[in-house]
Amino acid sequence: MLQIALVGCGVIAPQHIAAFAKQYERATLSVFCDLDMEKADRARAHYEKLLGKSVGSRIVASYEEVLADSTVDAVDLCLPHHLHAEYAIAAARAGKHILCEKPLANTLEDCDRMIAAAREAGVVLFHGENMRLDPVVNRAMELIREGRIGIVTGLQQTYAHWQPEAMNRGWRARPEEAGGGQLMDAAIHHVDILRHVGGEIVQVQAMTTQHRPELGPESEDTGVLNFRFDRGHLGQLFAGHATRNRGGSPLLTVFGTEGSLTLEAFWPRRGLVWFPANNEPQVLIEHHHWQESFDAEIAHFLDVLLEGVPLRATPEEGRRNVEIILAAYTSARTGRLVEV
Ligand SMILES: NC(=O)c1ccc[n+]([C@@H]2O[C@H](COP(=O)([O-])OP(=O)(O)OC[C@H]3O[C@@H](n4cnc5c(N)ncnc54)[C@H](O)[C@@H]3O)[C@@H](O)[C@H]2O)c1
Known part of the structure; x- marks a missing residue:
């Protein structure tokens, strides 16, 4: 089972959490990361409520802690736009696959750096365009x-x-x-x-x-x-x-x-x-319903990671x-x- 860290537990997090909860047999949200620990805690509670049980997910404030955790296979970045590039590049260097919410980044230079970092590290960079x-x-x-x-x-x-x-x-x-x-x-x-x-x-x-x-x-x-x-x-x-x-x-x-x-x-x-x-x-x-697009997005991300199906929302599309x-x-x- 894949272990995923949800990074950024704000407005869009509940849609990602609901979609991951439907995929529990294939992946678990093992870490909830947010500078605001109360938000991370609320996000974890929402996940456990949807699953109907506690699955031992951790909450952390520090992204470095997520990157240092060798059990984490991938990060789901639901962060403010100016953080996408640095956080995605750091994840790639730590060998984690990445789902990054739209927009891929604020500049084309940052998009290019993200794409290059993922390619060099051999990790998947999924442009999180649910629609x-x-x-x-x-x-x-x-x-x-x-x-x-x-x-x-x-x-x-x-x-x-x-x-x-x-x-x-x-x-x-x-x-x-x-x-x-x-x-x-x-x-x-x-x-x-x-x-x-x-x-x-x-x-x-x-x-x-x-x-x-x-x-x-x-x-x-x-x-x-x-x-x-x-x-x-x-x-x-x-x-x-x-x-x-x-x-x-x-x-x-x-x-x-x-x-x-x-x-x-x-x-x-x-x-x-x-x-x-x-x-x-x-x-x-x-x-x-809107949620169906997130369900499809997360299911596809896991298909890509677990079954090697080709990425349908590539970072190059996000860059464009x-x-x-x-x-x-x-x-x-x-x-x-x-x-x-
Ligand atoms: N697909 C969609 O329909 C959709 C809808 C809304 C937002 N989004 C995207 O989702 C992303 C997040 O948007 P949002 O509305 O959830 O924003 P938000 O501000 O509600 O949430 C961002 C969260 O990140 C946390 N955060 C900030 N800096 C951090 C750091 N350094 N480390 C850890 N946590 C940190 C904040 O505390 C906050 O909880 C954006 O890219 C946005 O465009 C997509």
């Missing part, structure tokens, strides 16, 4: 490959969420730590889906604005990004943290010559709808997402269209 593994996204990809909507002619994605103010009280409100504002933190998920479903992005044009300075006085909370893809079609993303009660559900429409698909990936009841050219719309996936977001910031700042 890429989402079952609704997978099914949509199958339909597109089967030609059900003909040739893709464009994509339009909306992410309209009300970010809780409490989430942005610390590092998220500081661009030097978060790597930017809402684009680097949230829109990057949607860039990943657009690239995964629509092909590679080659040009970016962006505008950003701010409605809620309380989320970070120097950070954008809303952006509109236009894209040209390598196959010639266009795409558009509206991503905002200033809309109440739309839910965090990304709404993606893929338009094609023979119909379209709508993915409402995290919204119960309307996961995937197919609009064929000459027929009534069909709801293909009805029931769906960062490159697109950095290009969007350049475009927003200069008013220019940026080639990527």
